[in-house]
Structures are given as C-alpha cells and as structure tokens.
Amino acid sequence: MTKELKLYINGHWVESSNPDTLDIINPATQEVIAMAQRATKEETEETIKIAKKTFESGVWSDKSPQERAAVLLQIADKLQENIDELTNLEVQNNGKTRREARSDAEEAANTFRYYAGLLNMPNGQTYEAPEDMQTMIVKEPMGVAGLIVPWNFPLLMSVWKIAPALAAGNSILLKPAEITPMTAVKMFELIDESDLPKGVANLLMGSGSVVGQTIAESDDVDVVSFTGSTGVGRRIMQAATGNMKKVSLELGGKSPNIIFGDADLETAIDYSLFGIYMGSGQVCTSGSRILVQEGIYDEFVAKFVENARRIRVGPGNDEQSEMGAIVSENQLKSILDYIRIGKEEGASLASGGIRIEKNGLEKGFFMEPTVFTNVTSDMRIVREEIFGPVVTIQKFQDEEEAIKIANDTDFGLAGSVFSADQNKALRVIKKVRAGITWLNAYHLTNIQAPWGGYKQSGIGRSLGTYGLDEYQETKQININLAPKPIHWFD
Template sequence: MSKKLNMYMNGDWVESSSNETFDIINPATQEVIAIAPKATKEETEEAIKAAKRTFESGVWSYLPPQERARVLLQIAEKMEEHLNELAELEVQNNGKTKREAESDAQEAINSFRYYAGLLNMPDGQTYEYSDDMQTLIVKEPIGTAGLIVPWNFPLLMSVWKIAPALAAGNSIILKPAEITPITAVKLFELIDETDLPKGAANLLLGSGSVVGQTIAESEDVDIVSFTGSTGVGRHIMTAATGNMKKVSLELGGKSPNIIFDDADLETAVDYALYGIFLGAGQVCSSGSRILVQEGIYDKFVERYVERAKAIKVGPGNDEKAEMGAIVSRKHLESILEYVKIGIEEGANLALGGSQIKWGELEKGFFLEPTIFIDVTNCMRIVREEIFGPVVTVQKFKDEDDAIKDANDTDFGLAGAVFSNDQNKALRVIKRVRAGITWVNAYHLTNVQAPWGGYKQSGIGRSLGTYGLDEYQETKQINMNLAPKPLHWFEEG
C-alpha cells in the first residue's frame, strides 16, 4: 500500500488544500511507493511567513551558538539511529544502489556534526582604527532561507543546505524535488523529535513552477539556495531580483578528466569508471568528458570498455548491484535521445546505448553503461550535460591541447588530471577552469571542503566554512571607547 506523505509547516504536519497529488515511483520497478500533495502558492506563502515570524522572534536566531550546535547534534543522533531506514528509502525513491545510499546517509550525518562543531570555533575579527576606536566584524544570520534541492541526492543535498542554514541561525523552507521527496519527509519527522523551535524548519512538497517560483519571488525570503540545472538556475536568479535576495546556485557540469601518457593506466581507468558511472552518471560533477593523450588512447579505450562491460547494473536492493536505475522514465528518454544524437553526429558508440529490457530489470528504468569514442568538441554530446551513464572519450596531443579542450565548455564545476609527473599534474590542474578538482583521483571529497563551480556551473559555494558564510551577513561594528565631541563642525 502506498504511503501518503504530508508537509511540515510551523511545527505541524498538514495536507494540501489543493487536493492535488502525484505518485512517487520506485524507478527500479515502476511501483507507486507513495502519494505526495502539491502545495499551493498560498500555502507556500504561509510557510514563508511562518519561517519569517520564527526568525524574527529570536527563538532560534538569537540562541547562543552552543545551543544551536546541541540541536544539530540531536538531529545527527536521530539520523544515526535511522540510518538504515534512510538509506532504504533513498534506494526505493531514487534508484541508487544500497552502497551509495548508505554512504550518502552517513555523509549527511557527518554534515550536521561538522556544522555543530564549527559553531564552537572562534569567529569574527577585530581592528584598531585609532587609540579610541575599535572595529568588530561579526557574522549574523541572513533571515529566511528558501532551499531547493534536486532529485539525484535527495537526502544529502537537503542536508548540505539545511545544516549550514540552521547553524547560522536562519529559519528555512525546504522544497525537495517533486519526484524524490520521501527521505526529506523522513528527515523532518526526525527533526520534529528534537528541540528545534517550531517554525524554524518547514517542508513543502510540489512543483517547481509553483513552490519554487513562489520561494524565489517572495520578498520575505532573504536567500534562495538552489541545486539543479543551469536553465532553472537562470530562471531562479531572475525571479530573485524583486527584493535583491542573495542567491546561491550549484548548477550543471560537463567536467573534463585528463589522462596523460605517463599516468598509471589501471588507476586512471578505475577512477574514470567511478567518475561517470557512480550514481548512473546522474551526478553534477561527473567526469563525463575523458581526454586521453594520443600515446595511450587506444590502450585506454580497450581497457575502459572491457571494465565498463563488467559493471553489474541492477536494483539498489541487490547487494551485487554496482549501478542502479535512472530516476524516471522522462529522464531515461532524455538520455536515450542524446545517444541518438551522438550517433547522428558521427561519434563511434563503443559500448552500450540501450535501455536494459530483459530479466529482472525489464520493469525498471535501467540503461547500459555507454561510451562514445572518436568525438570532437563541436558535438552536442560533448558540449551539453547529459546527466546519465554516458561518457565521451577524445584524444589530445600535449598539455596545451588538453587544457584548450578541457576549458572549451560553458561549465566549470569539476575536473581531474592523471599523471605520474606531479609537477605537470599541478601545472595543468591549476589551468583547468573548475571549482572542484582532483589529481590522480575523482569524486573523492568531504564536507570540510568548499563545493561549487566557475562559469555557468553556478554562484557561491556550499560546504566547509564557505557554506556557512553563504547563510550569513557580515556586519561591521565600530566602538568609540572614549566618547567625546568630534568638533568636525565648529560652533558659530
């Protein structure tokens, strides 16, 4: 029987007055696993006002940092107790493998603990303007934060926004992706069991065109943080200009993975697989463009295709599955359209390219690991974000050639270099125009490091101290330690 989901507003679980609902599908089976309400514009505005009232009341925003840290740790403890359940819900709703879902849940818990710890660290600056003047630089919460998260990491991306936003003292409204709200609902059930003041955290379910648009336009929202496609990010940025609210955007990517002749071949192949087929390629930072130096190009392609053929595709609850389902039928069709485009453009399809329609996978949205070789930078499959288990492999001659091809993109989220020459690797990675980079690795990162991109991959940074800064205002306080008349304007 499908579970009925509700929304969380001002400390209460509520239904939507619209009576409109939508089915939540398990992408591995096409089974309806939940029914979610669609919030109205009026309900969204009500949640925003509740968040604003709570912020202005000071019940959360004025709490000492140590008290806010205590509540964040409560949330982390609740999540730890329900880690397996959170991971299982993520598998069912998103289609990712159990190993990925468990890792995401643990990282989400770590994020709450990290920001709780950060609140107990010294902060601020002081300056001496003169003998009698002292300047203090302090950080304060922005106010009401609208948080809009994507479907590829439903739980982790929610926490990447919630943890620093609450840590800073803001009140929040979270809008999960329409098709993957289940772990967000469970998270708020756990939050409801903690000492977080009612109204400080609100959860709305529904469409981006109604809920997301209302959040972006609202003059009662002081910051909107969005992770998703570059096209939607542009729209949110435009909608947010009404009250000049702060905008934080983590958008698309088409990230280069540069492999030199002198790289360890097995290491490069292994990380190149992980770089694109993790999460079935539905990862913004995926290494979807592999650039290989011509001396090892053929050897790399041969070994890469051989390894990719062996990837075990299956439902997330299969312990042996290494790559799970595509999140929805609509997205699967979009990826398959790009496969068709690649073939029409003249790229050589070295592996895959088809939906898996046999055996136990017939009922779900599964796609073969797909590799295009002999591509050029002018092809759409090289330039546009496909957001699936589809990778292109192209050849380069030397360092300058690699850097030129790597930076020939509208995006700048991530990138990597593989070489046993550390000087060359550092020289090249410093010239790659991207915000998240690796040398002889891919995808490995942690909550302490800032996350975000250059160019059309977004504005601002998540995670680390930078992530906390996104949800804070910086204030200058000037203290006159010996007040007396200034006599700038003389009497008479």
C-alpha cells in the same frame, strides 16, 4: 497501503488544499511507493510568513551558538539511529545502490556534526582603528532561507543546505525535488522529535513552477539556495531580483578527466569508471569528458570499454548491483535522445547505448554504461550535460591542447588530471577552470572543503566554512572607546 506524504508547516504535518497529488515511483520497478501532497502558491506564501515570524521572534535566531550546536547534534544522532531506514528509502525512491545510499546517509549525519562543531570555533574579527576606535566584524543570520534541492542526492543535498542554514540561526523552508521527497519527509519526522523550535524548519513538496518560483520571488525570503540545472538556476536568479536576495547556485557540469600517457593506466581507468558511472552518471561533477593523450588512446579505450561492460547493473536493493536505475522515465528518455543525437552527429558508439530490458529488469529504468569515441568538441554530446551513464573519450597531443579542450565548455564545476609527473599534473590542473578538482583521483572530497563551480556551473559555495557564510550577513560594528565631540563643523 501507499504512504501519504504530507507538508510540514509550523511544526505540524498538514494536508494541502491542492487535490492534485503526485505518485512517487520506485524507478527499479515502476511501483507506486507513496503519494505526495503538492503545496499551492498560497500555502507557500503562508509558510514563508510563518518562517519570517519565527525568525523575528528570536526563538532560534537569538539562541547562542552552543545551544544551536546541541540541537544539530540531536538531529545528527537521530539520522544515525535511522540510517537503515533512510538508506532503504533512498534506494526505493532514487534508484541508487545501497552502497551509495548508505554513504549518503552517513555523510548527512556527519554534516550536521560538522556544523555543530563549527559553531564552537572562533568567529568574527576585531581591528584596532585610529582615534580611539575599535571595529568588530560579526556574523548574523540572514532571516528566511529557501532551500531547493535536486533528485540525484535527495537526502544529502538537503542536509548540505539545512545544516549550515540552521547553524547560522535562520528559519528555513525546504523544497525537495518533486519525484524524490521520501528521505526529506523522514528527516523532518526526525527533526520534529528534536528540540528545534516549531516553525523554524518547514517542508513543502510541490512543483518548481509553483513552490520554487514563489520562494525565489518572495520579498520575505532573504536567501535562496538551489542545486540543479543551469536553466532553472538562471530563472531563479532572475526571480530573486525583486528584493535583491542573496542567491547560491550549484548548477550543471561537463567535467574533463585528463589522462596523460605517463599515468598508471589501471588507476586511471578505475577512477574514470567511478567518475562517470557512480550514481548512474546522474551526478553534477561526473567526469563525462575523458581526454586521453594520443600515445595511449587506443589502449585506454579498449580497456575502459571492457571494464564498462562488466559493470553489474541492477536494482539498488540487490547487494550485487554496482550501478542502479535511472531516476525516472523522463530522465531515461532524455539520455536515450542524447545517444541518438551522438550517433547522428557522427560519434562512434563504442559500448552500451540502450535501455536494459532483460534478466528481470524489464519494468525498471535501467541503462547500459555507454561510451562514445571519435568525438569533437562541437558535438552536443560533448557540450551539453546528459546527466546519465554516458561518457565521451577524446584524444589530445600535449598539455596545451589538453587544457584548451578541457576549458572549451560553458561549465566549470569539476575536473581531474592523471599523471605520474606530479609537477605536470599540478601545472595542468591549475589551468583547468573548475571549482572542484583532483590529481590522480575522482569524486573524493570531504565536508570541510568548499563545493561549487566556475562559469555557468553556479555562484557561491557549499560546505566548509564557505557553506556557513552563504547563510550569514557580515556586519561591521565600530566602537568609540573615548566618546567626545569631534568638532567637524567648528
């Protein structure tokens, strides 16, 4: 029997008045695995009012940091206890491999623990001011936080927003991506079992044009956090101007991965494969532009292609699979369109480029790891985010040209440099205009470090203390320690 996914509003699972439900598909099989309710504009507006009323009541916002931390730890424990189910749901709904899905679930639990711990750290500042005055700087919750997450990391991206928003004392409304709501629903089932007061956390499934737009436009929402495409982020930013709400955006990327001639070739190739093909390339920080110094270009391309062809593509629930399915038929079509465009632009297709329809993968949305060479920086496949297992490999001569090519993009989310010369690597990475960078590595990061980008890759930062700041107001309190008339107008 197909599972029905309901809305979670004010501590209750409810059905939407909208009869237009959405079938949730397993991208590895095209099997319908659930049916999701889709909230209406009116239901979204009502939920926002509930969240605002709950915030103003103080049932959560007035709790001490220690009390909030205790609830976050409860939720973390419940996620850990249900990690196998969360992993299975993510594999079924998103198509990623079990290794990736389990890693996401573990980090989700750890993120709640991190923000619980952060609440017990010193916070705020005091200043000795002249004239017997003292100034305090305190952090306060913002109010209602609208959280809109993408389909590529359904559980983890939700937690990256929920944990700091709740830690700060806000009430929240989460909108998961329409096609991947299953782990969000399971997480809210676990939240419902915790001591979080009813009405603080709400879950609305539905379209971005209805639910997402209503959240962004609402005068009762105080902060909106969105992860997704730059185009949608731009529309959210415009919609948010009504009440000048705070906006946090983590958007697209077209990240450079620079390989110098003195790099350890085996290590560079290994991380470069991981950088683009992890998550089937459906990762905002993917190293989708590999820049290789001319002296090792041919050798790098030959070995990279050889290794890319060995990647075992298959269903995520198969332990032998190293790369899973593309999340949806629409996304697969978009990737194939870019491959056609790349060939029309004159790029050389060195490997891959086709949908896999054999060896039992005929029903799923599977794609060969794809490599383009002989590309130029004006090509669309080099400039636009493909969001799939497609990489371009360009040649450069020296540091100056590498930096120029790396920064010749509208985006600035991530980047890396591989070199045996640490001074050179550091010199170059400091010139790369990106928010998340690596030396002789790729994709490795931690909860404590800020996550976000430059230019059209977004505004604001997730994770670390920066992530908590995104959901807090900063207040100045001035205390007169010796009250007496100032005789300003005497």
